């Protein structure tokens with residue numbers, strides 16, 4: 001009895017501590033998803049693609065940083081976060097393409113929220129239109145993020161029979177150059193607090209008429225961004241994993257994947273997932289089945305979903321897909337790949353063109369047949385890839401690291417060589433731990449008991465040099481030995497040593513065993529650098545109601561914040577805007593526009609000076625009276641005339657007034673700010 005309790009408790013601890021790294025499914029359950037009004041979910045069977053042929057162009061994911069939250073992180077943490085996001089959006093746009101819709105992206109409003117009643121009599125002029133407004137409607141959210149009105153379609157409320165609407169909320173200006181809008185929030189949410197190991201989670205909140213996600217949110221847990229050494233590749237990996245969920249690899253979207261294999265039209269897929277004869281849930285779509293079959297060497301096979309997450313997981317089964325970016329428990333970044341089966345799933349969603357040259361083939365389970373990785377076969381004596389004895393030191397299957405034979409909550413009792421970190425990286429030059437071992441970028445892990453002494457040695461994972469001659473053909477070198485041929489799959493002896501060494505088959509010299517590049521975090525600093533500047537600088541004058549004490553860090557933070565706000569409202573990519581001077585004592589700085597290597601090319605070639613200069617006064621307002629109000633004004637650099645006046649236009653028509661009214665935006669620095677001490681303190685306290 002007590003044994004059962006202890007085992008249960010340990011399992012619980014394991015789940016708690018090591019593996020529940022991805023909160024996508026739980027975040028998605030909490031996210032209200034809005035579709036365009038015409039689509040009634042699950043009833044539209046066939047829809048046409050655009051009648052004119054449109055090319056598929058790279059998917060543009062636009063991160064939208066909520067103003068104000070940079071206060072939760074230091075400047076360098078912010079820069080690192082943004083640099084990670086840029087890396088991920090670049091990967092996504094290399095990987096996926098879509099038929100772009102015209103104009104800026106506008107998100108939909110949920111009619112069932114803003115509208116209390118709809119005219120239901122077909123004889124009425126305004127049949128099916130909204131008849132009365134829900135006065136408690138306060139706009140749309142994406143999980144916890146309030147979507148700005150400028151990102152949303154407008155709506156109208158109609159009288160029973162009239163031709164003029166009773167109420168009009170105009171369309172927003174939308175977000176230019178965007179196919180997927182990603183709200184980026186940094187907040188210590190309840191989910192972060194409950195799962196301290198979580199770095200980030202994401203969900204989608206808007207779909208287009210074909211069911212493709214067009215907007216979502218990614219939440220970063222600030223504690224993990226602050227912890228110790230900043231692990232850039234780790235953040236990039238988690239971020240990519242989460243965004244892949246939000247773009248379509250989500251159990252809540254499986255049944256909405258479409259089949260666009262016939263030219264000109266798409267139809268619903270009848271069934272994406274199904275349970276096989278052993279009770280394993282799998283994805284059965286054409287490309288996925290083909291890739292999975294090729295991988296296992298076994299005809300067409302569905303690709304298995306994680307059975308430890310119910311009812312339907314948004315992850316691949318850990319036992320069978322180790323090393324994929326979409327398993328529930330991720331290996332370190334250098335042992336994780338964007339694999340071909342994941343890419344096949346994106347092909348089968350129907351919404352995307354996929355650049356298959358991005359993919360790596362999984363090494364785990366390659367050629368191992370249909371019964372590979374079953375809980376019943378993984379324990380067999382000769383089961384390739386798996387191991388028997390808990391705690392035994394062998395080699396991780398990619399042979400870059402030594403491995404520790406162990407299990408976790410997703411492995412259903414199977415044991416694998418988990419990569420041994422801190423000392424187990426053969427590819428990392430370090431103090432040699434075992435005699436005769438060599439740690440070097442060209443070293444790999446080999447099972448061996450080579451020794452110069454005569455005493456008996458147990459076979460275990462050791463690090464020796466290797467060099468590639470051809471695919472799967474290589475030589476090895478032990479400390480003090482000559483280069484020795486190492487025929488894949490055979491045990492060899494090495495001159496001058498007792499014992500043997502196993503040459504792995506199909507794991508080395510095939511392009512998948514690159515050691516990670518030396519960790520280079522080189523986020524381009526947006527500050528005070530020289531840039532290929534385009535056009536004149538613009539002096540930005542800030543006015544703050546309260547008297548605050550300033551230090552350089554606070555000034556940088558504020559400058560960063562202001563650039564974010566300006567970029568957003570001028571519809572420019574943030575990375576084009578730079579501060580060429582520090583914030584003066586009179587709180588002004590010079591903003592310059594210039595290209596940056598991390599930016600997508602500016603679309604039209606017309607540079608946004610005028611759209612910036614045309615912005616009237618801007619406010620950053622804090623919600624509570626204790627918070628400061630900051631006004632942003634623009635002047636041509638060198639000129640003393642503040643260019644804030646749009647007065648000539650105001651009054652010419654209602655539309656313009658509305659437009660200007662929208663321009664005078666109150667930016668929620670937001671509810672979270674008001675609630676969070678860190679935020680309120682940021683400009684008041686010493687940083």
Ligand SMILES: *[C@@H]1O[C@H](CO)[C@@H](O)[C@H](O)[C@H]1NC(C)=O
Nearest residue numbers: 058093094095355357358359
């Ligand atoms: C496809 O991916 C490769 C990198 O693997 C990249 O160099 C290339 O530009 C991508 N092609 C497209 C059309 O995005």
Ligand SMILES: *[C@@H]1O[C@H](CO)[C@@H](O)[C@H](O)[C@H]1NC(C)=O
Nearest residue numbers: 121123124125126160161162
């Ligand atoms: C609506 O207007 C039409 C004429 O435009 C009229 O025939 C009809 O009676 C009106 N319906 C109601 C319910 O007022």
Ligand SMILES: *[C@@H]1O[C@H](CO)[C@@H](O)[C@H](O)[C@H]1NC(C)=O
Nearest residue numbers: 153154155156168169170171
């Ligand atoms: C908003 O834009 C849509 C097209 O995207 C248009 O059909 C609609 O009439 C516009 N609504 C308003 C209130 O301008």
Ligand SMILES: *[C@@H]1O[C@H](CO)[C@@H](O)[C@H](O)[C@H]1NC(C)=O
Nearest residue numbers: 390391393404405406407420
């Ligand atoms: C291997 O993993 C076990 C737990 O599964 C742990 O107790 C042991 O210390 C690990 N060994 C090494 C060398 O890290």
Ligand SMILES: *[C@@H]1O[C@H](CO)[C@@H](O)[C@H](O)[C@H]1NC(C)=O
Nearest residue numbers: 449455456457459498499500
């Ligand atoms: C090395 O391992 C092999 C196979 O287990 C064994 O036959 C041999 O005696 C071992 N040699 C030494 C020197 O330990």
